[in-house]
Amino acid sequence: MEENEKEKTDLFESIWKFLASVKLAIAVLIILALSSIIGTIVEQKAEPARNIALLAKFFGDTAAPTVYNIFAKLGFMDMYGSWWFTTFLAVFSINLIVCSIDRLPKTWRVVKSPQKPLSDSAIKSMPLRKELTFKTALSEARDAFIKALGSLRYTAQEAPEQDTVRLYTQKGKYARLAVYVVHLSIILIFIGAIIGTRFGFRGYLNLPEGRASTVAFKSPTEPIELGFTVKCNWYNTLYYEGGDTPREFQSELVILDSNGKEVMKKVIEVNDPLTYQGITFFQSSYGMMSEAQGYFVLDITPSGGSEKRVWLRYGDSFDIPGTAIRGKIHDFSPALTRDRKTGRLTTYSDKMVNPAVAIEFSQQGKDPYIGWILNRYPETGFLPGGHKVSFADYWGVEYTGLQVSKDPGVWLIYLASIIMAVGLYVCFFISHRKIWINISSDRKSVRVSMGGSTNRNRINFERELDRIASEATKAIEGRSKK
Amino acid sequence: MNSSVFFDISAGAYIAAMIIYIIYLVVRNRNVGIAASGITIFGFVSQTTALIIRWVNSYHFWVSSNPDSGFVESILRGAPLRNLYESLIFFVWSLILFHLFVEFKYKNRSIGAFVTPLAALALLFIDVSGSTKEIQPLIPALQSNWLLFHVLLSFLGYAAFGVSFGAAAAYIVMVTESRKELPYIFWSITIGIFLVVLVAMGIDFLSISTAQRAEFIQNHFLKTTLRNPSPAVAGVSWIAAVILIFLFWKFGLGLRKVLSGMNMTPAILDEITYKSIAVGFPLFTIGGLIMGAIWANSAWGKYWTWDPKETWSLITWFVYALYLHARFVSGWRGKRVAILSVVGFVAVIFTYLGVNLVLSGLHAYGSG
Numbered sequence A: 001m002e003e004n005e006k007e008k009t010d011l012f013e014s015i016w017k018f019l020a021s022v023k024l025a026i027a028v029l030i031i032l033a034l035s036s037i038i039g040t041i042v043e044q045k046a047e048p049a050r051n052i053a054l055l056a057k058f059f060g061d062t063a064a065p066t067v068y069n070i071f072a073k074l075g076f077m078d079m080y081g082s083w084w085f086t087t088f089l090a091v092f093s094i095n096l097i098v099c100s101i102d103r104l105p106k107t108w109r110v111v112k113s114p115q116k117p118l119s120d121s122a123i124k125s126m127p128l129r130k131e132l133t134f135k136t137a138l139s140e141a142r143d144a145f146i147k148a149l150g151s152l153r154y155t156a157q158e159a160p161e162q163d164t165v166r167l168y169t170q171k172g173k174y175a176r177l178a179v180y181v182v183h184l185s186i187i188l189i190f191i192g193a194i195i196g197t198r199f200g201f202r203g204y205l206n207l208p209e210g211r212a213s214t215v216a217f218k219s220p221t222e223p224i225e226l227g228f229t230v231k232c233n234w235y236n237t238l239y240y241e242g243g244d245t246p247r248e249f250q251s252e253l254v255i256l257d258s259n260g261k262e263v264m265k266k267v268i269e270v271n272d273p274l275t276y277q278g279i280t281f282f283q284s285s286y287g288m289m290s291e292a293q294g295y296f297v298l299d300i301t302p303s304g305g306s307e308k309r310v311w312l313r314y315g316d317s318f319d320i321p322g323t324a325i326r327g328k329i330h331d332f333s334p335a336l337t338r339d340r341k342t343g344r345l346t347t348y349s350d351k352m353v354n355p356a357v358a359i360e361f362s363q364q365g366k367d368p369y370i371g372w373i374l375n376r377y378p379e380t381g382f383l384p385g386g387h388k389v390s391f392a393d394y395w396g397v398e399y400t401g402l403q404v405s406k407d408p409g410v411w412l413i414y415l416a417s418i419i420m421a422v423g424l425y426v427c428f429f430i431s432h433r434k435i436w437i438n439i440s441s442d443r444k445s446v447r448v449s450m451g452g453s454t455n456r457n458r459i460n461f462e463r464e465l466d467r468i469a470s471e472a473t474k475a476i477e478g479r480s481k482k
Numbered sequence B: 001m002n003s004s005v006f007f008d009i010s011a012g013a014y015i016a017a018m019i020i021y022i023i024y025l026v027v028r029n030r031n032v033g034i035a036a037s038g039i040t041i042f043g044f045v046s047q048t049t050a051l052i053i054r055w056v057n058s059y060h061f062w063v064s065s066n067p068d069s070g071f072v073e074s075i076l077r078g079a080p081l082r083n084l085y086e087s088l089i090f091f092v093w094s095l096i097l098f099h100l101f102v103e104f105k106y107k108n109r110s111i112g113a114f115v116t117p118l119a120a121l122a123l124l125f126i127d128v129s130g131s132t133k134e135i136q137p138l139i140p141a142l143q144s145n146w147l148l149f150h151v152l153l154s155f156l157g158y159a160a161f162g163v164s165f166g167a168a169a170a171y172i173v174m175v176t177e178s179r180k181e182l183p184y185i186f187w188s189i190t191i192g193i194f195l196v197v198l199v200a201m202g203i204d205f206l207s208i209s210t211a212q213r214a215e216f217i218q219n220h221f222l223k224t225t226l227r228n229p230s231p232a233v234a235g236v237s238w239i240a241a242v243i244l245i246f247l248f249w250k251f252g253l254g255l256r257k258v259l260s261g262m263n264m265t266p267a268i269l270d271e272i273t274y275k276s277i278a279v280g281f282p283l284f285t286i287g288g289l290i291m292g293a294i295w296a297n298s299a300w301g302k303y304w305t306w307d308p309k310e311t312w313s314l315i316t317w318f319v320y321a322l323y324l325h326a327r328f329v330s331g332w333r334g335k336r337v338a339i340l341s342v343v344g345f346v347a348v349i350f351t352y353l354g355v356n357l358v359l360s361g362l363h364a365y366g367s368g
């Protein structure tokens, strides 16, 4: 019975040792790094044909389908979600947790154990040390060194004895805990990612101008209830001047609660989404709805008068107030340009890249004429007589493509990122430094031996010791000159 | 004012500095060393000027099309880090910055011979890749402060890794006794491959017209030699490449005498390798991974999608984490950790260039 218990604890101990070992960490890191490469070569979650074509390059056309099947069985086609990759990630985090639990108490003891004064011989065996002698009194040397330590923000502790003062001090002992903070942040990231996949979703929604929806879609057959209504007021692409490089994709979204009351309104852009009740809408694409009939939105300003907005259908007419001029919507082009060779006006894209409306202007007693007014070039709307017609929008024919996602774990990811950043900074740039200075007086002189140890950045620490020595020396010699 | 003159001056200066640093390694004359540093500093000043001019120009460019954007925002949007060309230029700038820092701090010039070739490689690559040098309008996905800091910090991190690579390479040479040692073989082949790519890009550069250069990189990267459509030319290039790598392996050890003739010890090189990684790792973690993830989340609603670029930066991160643990916790010393540092930098290069060139190339061909 006893034996059994002992064996059990032995077994437990060796498993624990194994899970806590850095050897395991190194092995798992190598495995994760190497296996991750596969997923960057084989296209993930792609149609089989694409990867078979890829594999054919390495294995030949005949072998490719077989190789594909083997790879698919191994989970290479959706690798980062495969059972074995997930297992390695799990082993990695268990390793990290066990290792930290295993070591933290020891480190904690090191941090918490008080620093003790050392004998001269102990200081002599330190990796960094210095010997100095001064012709001065013990107390002066002591004061000078305490002051020099203080100027580098070390608070000296003191163990006075007969004819000897032992000073000792340390800085940055808590920096030893920083690696645990870094490791903890990695675990928090894992937890955040798990929360995100468990309780969040990622979908999309194509929302035409003027329409509303209460659902988003994970896939065309998988709608998800939002719990509120989202409506797209308008979608718009802005362009850089003189070209067709898009400058901004924008949609105005409105959130309506279950009573139909407007609770939020925002113009979203790429990199500037809207979030409501934990669900975020990202501007992700746009497009034209085929066969939709929209409204031509015109801003009409008669010479000297004020601007008026009208919404018109194809073929509708309008008056310029205070004049006898009548306009009629005659034609529309989503992307108007003048052909370089023929000089004719043509449409060069079916997207609304350069929308233009043709308006037939007529006035009693004059010949009617047709003018193109371009949305992106307002100067095309300056009419003879100082009137102005600008083409604000062809509304109701575009849809905005929204990425819809809910990730309740993301705040944890961000928090963990901050923790990791701070942890890494402390870990690499703050070191635990200990200094011992023994000052003892002979009849005429004072002998000082300094020693120090640090867990990193030895060169900087050496400089620090040099500075303490030289500052104290200056103080002592300055005083004895007086 | 146009920045390209200053860029050209700095490119010339760095390439000259590379040659002089190498001469310095051989002749070990102090004045030659001073000349090498001087020319590097001159190139650096000139490149800094060029960067500032370019920044001012693209600031005005941004303001002209976004008049309602605030002052700080316009400065950020004008940062010259918006395409391959600008980011490589910035990489070279930060590499040289780190190099000068190390050179002054450790009072040792010889690493220059290992770092300046990286700068030259990057500069040549810029020219061959034909990535556009025009100031381009910023497309919406790139209008993000996170992206800006992401690029900025990752490149500073890459530069620190570059210095660690140079130091680790020098370290491996110094401690090698025989050419049959694995670390040496690995190292010489890696450097050999760098060299082959450098030469091959040089040939690309000489044979490709400017008009062709304006095309996509993958269309003609190494197309004149190793990836030449003619099997004969490609075959000869491959043989030449293998010979070159062999020669490097054969004579690489000669560098050792050179290095040990200077006040360069393996311990210093090891320390420089570690220090650079200690600087690079936090920069890369915060800038490369964290800010990249935040940007992705704000632009696409997902902080991590396992796309090849992200995955490769994670692989790079794993390799350097491996280095830190192997060296600090498991007590690996010497060649083994130096190799990890070399592998880490190969991963860096693959993350930045390989993903675009090799992987996307694979898939582009796959889809016809």
Ligand code: HEM
Pocket: A020, A021, A022, A025, A092, A095, A096, A099, A103, A107, A179, A182, A183, A186, A424, A427, B317, B318, B321, B324, B325, B328, B329
């Ligand atoms: C990729 C994930 C990891 C990162 C980013 C990371 C980060 C770090 C860093 C920055 C250090 C300090 C290194 C130095 O002193 O220069 C460290 C130390 C350490 N890490 Fe990790 N680590 C990771 C994974 C792991 C894993 C899986 C283990 C599991 C065994 C582990 C065990 C340790 C140990 C034992 C130390 C030394 C702690 C000490 O000095 O008391 N690490 N880690």
